Amino acid sequence: MSDAPVTLSQVAREAGVSLATASRAINGSATRSVRQDLRERVLETARRLDYSPDPSAQAMARGRTSALGLVVHDIADPYFSTIAAGVTRAAEREGLIVTLASTEQRRDREVAFVELARRQRSRAIILAGSRLVPPEDLPGTIPAEAVTQMESDAKALESALTSFREGGGGVATIGQGVGDLPVVEIDNASGAGALARALHDLGYRRFGVLTGPLGLRTAADRTTGFLDTLGALGCPALDRDVVHGNFTRDGGYAAMTDLLTRTGTATAEPRPDRPEVVFAVNDVMAVGAMAAVRDAGLRVPDDVAVAGFDDIHTLRDVSPGLTTVRIPLDEVSEAATMLALGAEASGTVVQGEVVLRDSTPRRQSPARS
Amino acid sequence: MSDAPVTLSQVAREAGVSLATASRAINGSATRSVRQDLRERVLETARRLDYSPDPSAQAMARGRTSALGLVVHDIADPYFSTIAAGVTRAAEREGLIVTLASTEQRRDREVAFVELARRQRSRAIILAGSRLVPPEDLPGTIPAEAVTQMESDAKALESALTSFREGGGGVATIGQGVGDLPVVEIDNASGAGALARALHDLGYRRFGVLTGPLGLRTAADRTTGFLDTLGALGCPALDRDVVHGNFTRDGGYAAMTDLLTRTGTATAEPRPDRPEVVFAVNDVMAVGAMAAVRDAGLRVPDDVAVAGFDDIHTLRDVSPGLTTVRIPLDEVSEAATMLALGAEASGTVVQGEVVLRDSTPRRQSPARS
DNA sequence: CTGTTAGCGCTTTCAT
């Protein structure tokens, strides 16, 4: 009971075979095979002695661990914890240990973790959370030095990732890629477009958008997809009604508060200049936005309707039910895991599906457009 | 750029010292010290070469990794992801890597993970999630074989944990202990008692309880604390109004549905036999319960008031706001991490604090009791 | 098919 861990050589000795044979019997070496009876004897002894291999030793000998790194921005955020659930499930199935890094949005921590993974020779890394948009696509409004900073951050991450891969590690990103790394892509633009169309069909004509930070690719794509479709539908959103916030619950709260303030606060009577419906680019922001609406003394959806994106399961019980675009995060994260582990990239672009709920009821008297 | 990882001996050679010296310079060996100038030369070379140690090799040589294991039931559950956030934060601060296991409630996976941690010589393990109550405290209604099963499960876990500790690993549990392992204890009974009193003060007289599975310690303590206080207050809950469910959102939903059914479903008019307020033993269940109330065509709190326990931050935006008992999970999980790492157990029993919100408004016309 | 023998990268006696 108080035994120091049993080693392979103990098993070998006990079974009366050489260390090498024991090793081969146990892990079933690719090149060499072991005689039936010997293998059984070894296996039996191993079981009897309650042997299990030392991962560090194996890692060292093989030059490769059985660890899978998962990088998220904030594990407490339900979007990321949902992903973590999918990844751990898949990893477990593959016999891998998952090591978790919650970077709290700090780019340097992300890079440090990737570097650690390389040293540690992790099998693969999954990167969740939005990457930055390429600088050339950024709106001109961003200060040049901020752009420079972003570029160097992105550069650092990309080069860390590159050397990780050169060392034989697998990588996959969720959402959209870094450079041309493998990615389980989510078609944010068309999902958001479909949502815009659906809301328009419900009779909404005045739209607002709560978007993420400038430069966050996912946020940008969703916003663009939404706005473009609105334009095509002939009822573009006012610039004034597109407001930026952090990609978090608090960001959504702040952005909605801001939006409401711009259009005149806390007025229950329908104001002609207030958007009828506001699209928050993710569910977590949407929930914050709903709270802001309530705190302003208004009601969802009577005064302002709200829609989100992702369909986070943990948030299914908010009330009124949140209209959103469903992304099958479980599948996405399992797919990403397999992809990082070397599965074929079967042209993975995940499409979302619009889910209409009570936060965006049909407009009673659709405005003529 | 495409370099194989730099090794310590490369650094040593480059700096013109022996391997041993380089090692001592870099990690600052306890027993031996290194001459100032040599140390600096080594450190400088290491930096220049971008050296960083191979964790597996260190683990092997030292007989100890720098990994911290975290075991949760379900990482997608906001209760556990909140804990995970606290643990990763603390671990990061201590320079430790966290390896995550989401056991999906399966006891054997828990045991397997602990065993793995032992082989891998993890520094410590944090166990979140409720342990089983000791069999002798179980209500007699449980089938003997189930009790036996529980006992053997508990035994297996405890013995795995024991050998882990004998191997030098640290352990801490969150919530309540396994055996007499270090624990950051949450005073569930008195928190629930305080809640009962608060609700009683608000004028509630007919109480229901949605409790977790029989045998789950946390659930049992909260239930007992609540019920006992109610008894002391002179308005005990009916047995019929105490219903069991899983410790999850769906469990809360099912239990509430069950409760509502027993007392006559979907009747908006106040039924004298329906509890005025229902205490779900955790927030996640409470949220499910609220959904069940709505799906039954009733309203919270008008038809049934609801209270939970934990005050999960992610759930703060449910509406109406959920009355609950606030547990500072961030602090709890950081404390647990430090405890597992060997900090003094400063008599850690965390007290919860009742937080009253809109899900349990003051009763208009308090029933005379 | 099996056994012998080098290491993997690092820490740590043990000499010097």
Next chain:
DNA sequence: ATGAAAGCGCTAACAG
């Protein structure tokens, strides 16, 4: 204070 050398537990050539 420094260096040489012996492992840690396991795998993978390399012989037999």
